[in-house]
Amino acid sequence: MSERSNSSVIIHEFNPSPTDVILTGDRPTGPLHLGHFHGSLKARVAYQRVCKQYILLADVQALTDNAENPQKVASNVLEVMLDYLSVGIDPKLSTIYVASAIPETSELTMYFLNLVNLGRLQRNPTVKTEMRQKGYDEGVPVGFLTYPVNQAADISQFRATVVPVGEDQVPMIEQTNDLVRNFNRIYNTSVFRECKALVPRGGLIPGLDGNSKMSKSLNNAIYLSDDERTVAKKIKAMYTDPNHVRVEDPGNVEGNPVFTYLDAFDSDTAKVAELKAHYQRGGLGDGVVKERLRGVLEEMLAPIRARRADFAKDRGEVLRILRDSTLRAREVVAQNLHEARGAMGINYFQ
Numbered sequence: 001m002s003e004r005s006n007s008s009v010i011i012h013e014f015n016p017s018p019t020d021v022i023l024t025g026d027r028p029t030g031p032l033h034l035g036h037f038h039g040s041l042k043a044r045v046a047y048q049r050v051c052k053q054y055i056l057l058a059d060v061q062a063l064t065d066n067a068e069n070p071q072k073v074a075s076n077v078l079e080v081m082l083d084y085l086s087v088g089i090d091p092k093l094s095t096i097y098v099a100s101a102i103p104e105t106s107e108l109t110m111y112f113l114n115l116v117n118l119g120r121l122q123r124n125p126t127v128k129t130e131m132r133q134k135g136y137d138e139g140v141p142v143g144f145l146t147y148p149v150n151q152a153a154d155i156s157q158f159r160a161t162v163v164p165v166g167e168d169q170v171p172m173i174e175q176t177n178d179l180v181r182n183f184n185r186i187y188n189t190s191v192f193r194e195c196k197a198l199v200p201r202g203g204l205i206p207g208l209d210g211n212s213k214m215s216k217s218l219n220n221a222i223y224l225s226d227d228e229r230t231v232a233k234k235i236k237a238m239y240t241d242p243n244h245v246r247v248e249d250p251g252n253v254e255g256n257p258v259f260t261y262l263d264a265f266d267s268d269t270a271k272v273a274e275l276k277a278h279y280q281r282g283g284l285g286d287g288v289v290k291e292r293l294r295g296v297l298e299e300m301l302a303p304i305r306a307r308r309a310d311f312a313k314d315r316g317e318v319l320r321i322l323r324d325s326t327l328r329a330r331e332v333v334a335q336n337l338h339e340a341r342g343a344m345g346i347n348y349f350q
């Protein structure tokens with residue numbers, strides 16, 4: 001049970017080549033927001049044209065801390081799928097699938113669980129933080145403690161090479177590579193491949209309240225599915241520089257989320273620079289900057305919203321797309337699992 005802290009597992013930039021296999025995904029516990037769009041969805045739309053890409057609706061993992069509320073997870077599967085389709089993730093180019101519909105992942109999780117010890121799982125810093133937040137202490141559900149092993153199965157079952165994730169997920173990738181190395185060594189095989197965590201630099205979008213992270217639980221998000229009025233209202237109420245009281249006062253652009261959003265989403269960088277200079281000098285009201293942001297976001301979100309409405313007209317069809325895509329994913333997994341079982345010598349019946 002070798003354990004290495006391996007910072008070389010992280011890459012910040014990525015030019016996909018056709019032989020790369022990307023695996024990424026989201027817990028379906030709520031609608032996706034601007035943070036997801038900027039930090040990952042846009043890149044997925046680009047990658048899908050170059051290499052194989054699997055996108056996971058991680059309902060099994062979401063259940064590890066929602067076991068008593070499966071409806072919260074189940075009801076979001078199709079919603080997140082609609083978010084994916086509305087931003088331009090194309091099910092002909094990306095393979096989108098639901099985790100629970102691939103039982104082989106659970107099987108692989110069981111084999112992996114034999115290759116990691118309890119102490120290693122308990123030391124995972126992300127899991128530790130989450131356990132503290134949830135107040136589990138001694139009462140942690142075993143399924144929760146072991147979700148990184150399930151995540152390792154999510155990734156390695158496709159022989160993925162690159163896993164785009166946030167910084168907090170790096171321990172999961174290290175865990176994955178530990179398991180891959182252990183499995184391949186013990187069963188003398190090369191069926192699984194090590195992977196890299198692709199962590200975008202500066203991809204984080206702050207919340208409407210100025211909190212460093214946009215998140216559903218902090219109630220500080222603009223959702224891709226928000227209508228025009230809701231977005232306008234949210235922008236109006238957005239945190240800015242609290243010391244910028246009168247229009248003529250000089251204002252701060254650092255830590256002012258209105259400007260962070262403009263940096264992220266306004267393609268007219270000269271205009272943004274001009275607004276910043278004016279704001280810092282004084283004489284530019286928050287309302288004017290916010291109106292600029294509203295226009296920029298509306299231009300970006302309107303076509304996403306329209307595509308969503310279009311797909312949402314026929315949810316049965318969206319479900320069929322997801323099912324077909326999931327079946328294709330399962331075929332790949334089944335083949336790799338067959339090979340893994342072969343290496344273990346447990347393909348009894350064939």
Ligand code: TRP
Nearest residue numbers: 023024025026027058061151154
């Ligand atoms: N743990 C990820 C999150 O909380 C979701 C996830 C599950 C995932 N399985 C994955 C991400 C595999 C990347 C690869 O956001």
